[in-house]
Amino acid sequence: MQHHKVHAKAMAAIxxxxxxxxxxxxxxxxxxxxxxxxxxxxxxxxxxxFVSSEYAGGSQEEAIMFxxxxxxxxxxxxxxxxxxxxxxxxxxxxxxxxxxHASQYPNAGIGLESLLLDWLTDYxxxxxxxxxxxxxxxxxxxxxxxxxxxxxxxxSGTTCASYFTTTDPHTSNIFADLCLxxxxxxxxxxxxxxxxxxxxxxEESFEECQDSMSSxxxxxSSINPHNETLVRPIVxxxxxxxxxxxxxxxxxxxxxxxxxxxxxxxxxxxxxxxLVADLFPECDxxxxxxxxxxxxxxxxxxxxxxxxxxxxxxxxxxHLCSVSHCPTSNSFLTSGEAPVKQYLHEDKxxxxxxxxxxxxxxxxxxxxxxxxxxxxxxxxxKSNDETDVKLTIPEAIFMATKAGAKAVGLEHQIGTFxxxxxxxxxxxxxxSPNSIIDIFDWQIKKDRKSMSxxxxxxxxxxxxxxxxxxxxxGRLVVDKTVDEWVFIKH
Amino acid sequence: MQHHKVHAKAMAAIxxxxxxxxxxxxxxxxxxxxxxxxxxxxxxxxxxxFVSSEYAGGSQEEAIMFxxxxxxxxxxxxxxxxxxxxxxxxxxxxxxxxxxHASQYPNAGIGLESLLLDWLTDYxxxxxxxxxxxxxxxxxxxxxxxxxxxxxxxxSGTTCASYFTTTDPHTSNIFADLCLxxxxxxxxxxxxxxxxxxxxxxEESFEECQDSMSSxxxxxSSINPHNETLVRPIVxxxxxxxxxxxxxxxxxxxxxxxxxxxxxxxxxxxxxxxLVADLFPECDxxxxxxxxxxxxxxxxxxxxxxxxxxxxxxxxxxHLCSVSHCPTSNSFLTSGEAPVKQYLHEDKxxxxxxxxxxxxxxxxxxxxxxxxxxxxxxxxxKSNDETDVKLTIPEAIFMATKAGAKAVGLEHQIGTFxxxxxxxxxxxxxxSPNSIIDIFDWQIKKDRKSMSxxxxxxxxxxxxxxxxxxxxxGRLVVDKTVDEWVFIKH
Numbered sequence: 001m002q003h004h005k006v007h008a009k010a011m012a013a014i015x016x017x018x019x020x021x022x023x024x025x026x027x028x029x030x031x032x033x034x035x036x037x038x039x040x041x042x043x044x045x046x047x048x049x050f051v052s053s054e055y056a057g058g059s060q061e062e063a064i065m066f067x068x069x070x071x072x073x074x075x076x077x078x079x080x081x082x083x084x085x086x087x088x089x090x091x092x093x094x095x096x097x098x099x100x101h102a103s104q105y106p107n108a109g110i111g112l113e114s115l116l117l118d119w120l121t122d123y124x125x126x127x128x129x130x131x132x133x134x135x136x137x138x139x140x141x142x143x144x145x146x147x148x149x150x151x152x153x154x155x156s157g158t159t160c161a162s163y164f165t166t167t168d169p170h171t172s173n174i175f176a177d178l179c180l181x182x183x184x185x186x187x188x189x190x191x192x193x194x195x196x197x198x199x200x201x202x203e204e205s206f207e208e209c210q211d212s213m214s215s216x217x218x219x220x221s222s223i224n225p226h227n228e229t230l231v232r233p234i235v236x237x238x239x240x241x242x243x244x245x246x247x248x249x250x251x252x253x254x255x256x257x258x259x260x261x262x263x264x265x266x267x268x269x270x271x272x273x274x275l276v277a278d279l280f281p282e283c284d285x286x287x288x289x290x291x292x293x294x295x296x297x298x299x300x301x302x303x304x305x306x307x308x309x310x311x312x313x314x315x316x317x318x319h320l321c322s323v324s325h326c327p328t329s330n331s332f333l334t335s336g337e338a339p340v341k342q343y344l345h346e347d348k349x350x351x352x353x354x355x356x357x358x359x360x361x362x363x364x365x366x367x368x369x370x371x372x373x374x375x376x377x378x379x380x381x382k383s384n385d386e387t388d389v390k391l392t393i394p395e396a397i398f399m400a401t402k403a404g405a406k407a408v409g410l411e412h413q414i415g416t417f418x419x420x421x422x423x424x425x426x427x428x429x430x431x432s433p434n435s436i437i438d439i440f441d442w443q444i445k446k447d448r449k450s451m452s453x454x455x456x457x458x459x460x461x462x463x464x465x466x467x468x469x470x471x472x473x474g475r476l477v478v479d480k481t482v483d484e485w486v487f488i489k490h
Numbered sequence: 491m492q493h494h495k496v497h498a499k500a501m502a503a504i505x506x507x508x509x510x511x512x513x514x515x516x517x518x519x520x521x522x523x524x525x526x527x528x529x530x531x532x533x534x535x536x537x538x539x540f541v542s543s544e545y546a547g548g549s550q551e552e553a554i555m556f557x558x559x560x561x562x563x564x565x566x567x568x569x570x571x572x573x574x575x576x577x578x579x580x581x582x583x584x585x586x587x588x589x590x591h592a593s594q595y596p597n598a599g600i601g602l603e604s605l606l607l608d609w610l611t612d613y614x615x616x617x618x619x620x621x622x623x624x625x626x627x628x629x630x631x632x633x634x635x636x637x638x639x640x641x642x643x644x645x646s647g648t649t650c651a652s653y654f655t656t657t658d659p660h661t662s663n664i665f666a667d668l669c670l671x672x673x674x675x676x677x678x679x680x681x682x683x684x685x686x687x688x689x690x691x692x693e694e695s696f697e698e699c700q701d702s703m704s705s706x707x708x709x710x711s712s713i714n715p716h717n718e719t720l721v722r723p724i725v726x727x728x729x730x731x732x733x734x735x736x737x738x739x740x741x742x743x744x745x746x747x748x749x750x751x752x753x754x755x756x757x758x759x760x761x762x763x764x765l766v767a768d769l770f771p772e773c774d775x776x777x778x779x780x781x782x783x784x785x786x787x788x789x790x791x792x793x794x795x796x797x798x799x800x801x802x803x804x805x806x807x808x809h810l811c812s813v814s815h816c817p818t819s820n821s822f823l824t825s826g827e828a829p830v831k832q833y834l835h836e837d838k839x840x841x842x843x844x845x846x847x848x849x850x851x852x853x854x855x856x857x858x859x860x861x862x863x864x865x866x867x868x869x870x871x872k873s874n875d876e877t878d879v880k881l882t883i884p885e886a887i888f889m890a891t892k893a894g895a896k897a898v899g900l901e902h903q904i905g906t907f908x909x910x911x912x913x914x915x916x917x918x919x920x921x922s923p924n925s926i927i928d929i930f931d932w933q934i935k936k937d938r939k940s941m942s943x944x945x946x947x948x949x950x951x952x953x954x955x956x957x958x959x960x961x962x963x964g965r966l967v968v969d970k971t972v973d974e975w976v977f978i979k980h
């Protein structure tokens with residue numbers, strides 16, 4: 001297979017850019033850093049060249065002079081992005097969604113009456129089965145759905161996502177093309193499953209899976225821009241109940257051989273856990289099913305992890321796996337309340353956030369942050385010591401950014417604003433023309449308390465309308481100030 | 491006091507209008523009626539003149555002919571609103587928000603770290619205290635906040651709301667003016683409280699409260715449009731801990747004397763319940779505090795009711811009071827999970843929905859419906875029989891419309907599409923130009939299952955952008971197809 005697409009956004013040249021304004025990020029769990037009036041330089045590779053948090057300049061000329069003095073370099077062309085005059089704008093690292101089923105996007109909001117296992121059979125498998133074909137109508141459907149979900153997530157500030165597609169390799173490759181076209185950093189997980197008892201038409205054979213995985217890895221390695229790796233394959237056994245032992249074992253060795261990350265589901269629902277125990281009586285527990293088949297690595301993402309035993313938590317910690325917490329999905333499908341604060345602080349497990357579209361009805365990580373906090377409040381209602389249970393806003397932002405970066409194995413490349421990392425970022429405007437947040441004059445101050453109140457307003461009342469620009473790897477991939485003109489007359 | 495405002499929207503003449511399209515409402519708890527291709531006539535009083543659910547016509551002329559044959563009347567002027575060609579548009583009764591603090595709107599999203607009693611002292615009382623003045627800067631502040639909250643709720647489809655303002659009568663009257671100006675049906679609850687231990691500067695004396703209540707009732711009765719009652723006063727003892735026995739008793743008799751509805755808080759938080767037990771040792775329980783002071787009537791709204799004993803539920807049922815369930819607030823402030831399904835089906839209590847701005851961070855009843863369902867799922871996680879606990883979409887819509895109408899004492903006037911009721915309605919467009927919902931071609935069908943799936947998409951993924959027109963009492967008060975031009979370029 002050859003390059004056969006125009007990857008417009010991911011192929012564009014990156015101008016050296018100086019960003020001047022307020023930057024917010026979470027270098028550590030529960031430590032939110034607000035850099036007012038900082039200057040960040042991003043080079044032509046999309047890398048953060050320097051971060052000056054104590055920058056005093058005001059104009060483009062001053063910024064360029066500052067750059068030249070600081071780096072000893074000079075460039076013939078600069079871009080200067082200045083939001084420093086606007087107290088309601090700030091930059092945040094792009095969100096990282098560590099669990100999302102791209103193919104299920106049309107089902108978002110549908111299936112409320114079901115629990116996990118019925119929901120898979122009644123809604124999910126029939127939907128995904130649509131993609132498993134090579135006829136042209138099905139390919140058009142795949143393109144439509146995949147383009148939409150990439151567009152929606154990107155426009156909500158998700159600069160990196162770890163996706164499940166379907167078992168079909170052809171449309172999974174198309175999905176990889178579309179990610180590059182949109183410029184989103186992404187992990188493409190062709191779903192692997194050779195044993196689907198409840199919906200037998202939607203499965204592949206062991207050999208088909210082997211072929212598909214090999215050709216997909218080859219294809220994706222061929223399409224990235226020069227010197228960049230924006231789109232990567234991820235080894236994706238759907239979950240233990242639909243995989244043979246042989247397939248699980250092979251996927252474990254395939255991941256190791258090709259140095260690939262892994263993603264799957266664990267401990268989402270009690271009936272599912274019982275089913276796994278029945279199907280794998282030789283394994284100690286659900287997590288052991290994966291470790292026994294060499295699927296627990298330091299780049300394994302375990303989605304949900306609502307119901308874990310102490311033994312499982314120790315095993316997950318031992319292998320340095322990450323959890324993808326999907327609170328919206330867990331509430332929608334009545335799966336349960338994952339004790340995330342405990343995973344973070346007691347078990348020291350890396351916990352990131354996932355939308356889990358379409359178990360989760362929302363494709364925006366901002367609303368997942370909100371729901372993660374609310375779900376932790378529901379856990380706190382039954383707890384004796386609330387502070388041990390309730391997530392803070394900084395913790396939730398950390399999970400959505402830096403922990404996400406670690407989960408996908410890119411902790412040195414994305415997740416915070418630090419020298420050497422890639423410029424994957426979003427510009428938030430609390431006063432965007434069509435914003436649903438109302439902020440009153442007296443609330444606009446730049447002190448820490450006011451900023452923290454404004455952050456609360458954004459987390460709880462904001463939405464995609466407040467995310468006005470998005471960059472992946474230094475490239476501006478969403479610009480609503482140009483794409484959308486909104487006129488509101490009152 | 492005299493009319494001193496131009497009440498533009500509430501004073502406008504109402505043209506006889508024929509509405510043709512899909513209408514969805516809940517005539518009974520858990521019975522959702524979808525009328526495809528129906529015709530509804532609304533007369534010049536804003537009353538529904540007829541509902542024809544089996545209407546077969548197609549053009550304006552046919553609709554007028556149908557009207558003339560059906561009613562034997564004729565009019566020189568008709569308005570014809572036709573959405574019947576668009577499968578993604580439907581009419582729904584306007585939402586009824588039975589618990590919202592207008593004055594707290596600036597605090598939405600702020601105060602996550604607090605529980606109820608601290609939150610009141612640290613955030614709420616200082617905010618409301620700003621309104622308690624007659625100097626012109628404070629009046630401007632009040633106008634700004636009040637205009638904004640009325641505008642936001644109306645634009646999210648709330649056609650009727652029962653508001654708390656502050657203790658201040660002057661700005662409460664201004665609030666009533668602003669409701670008329672915007673055309674929203676509303677209940678204005680000047681907050682009554684003569685005993686505020688934790689924030690003593692924000693309280694009134696018993697006599698001040700008496701004067702304020704009398705003058706407010708007089709003022710509001712003077713400002714409504716001819717032959718209509720759009721804005722009404724509601725007797726509002728804040729909650730037991732901040733009211734003297736004398737004040738509670740007087741407010742009970744004042745409500746009875748003037749035939750006014752009542753609203754207050756109950757059983758929101760465990761420390762609050764303990765405080766009430768300490769302050770009113772002579773009363774059997776929290777609900778008894780109110781019944782002992784003649785405050786439980788068939789038009790009393792009890793907000794929250796998270797933690798009620800069986801004795802309290804019986805007392806509330808006996809007096810035919812309504813509950814305002816505020817799930818978003820209860821999750822945000824970690825107050826608890828109200829067993830609403832049990833109230834509805836076992837206790838046969840009328841349960842409506844409230845945003846509880848700013849304990850609740852969201853001013854839209856659509857998102858309260860969503861959160862009510864999710865909170866019921868959290869209750870179900872601990873229940874043996876899930877179906878006894880989980881709210882359905884029809885139940886939640888019922889709570890947001892018909893139960894709300896009953897709570898505010900207008901069950902014969904609003905809440906469903908029935909002959910004789912007022913046309914308080916919203917037009918939902920799942921495909922509005924800036925909609926965040928994505929619907930794919932094959933999902934657009936008019937059968938019951940598809941409509942129910944689309945309703946799920948709206949409830950879980952939709953927002954204010956899908957509410958494109960709003961009518962109160964027959965008058966078009968929000969029209970986003972005219973007010974907002976949105977151009978999205980891709």
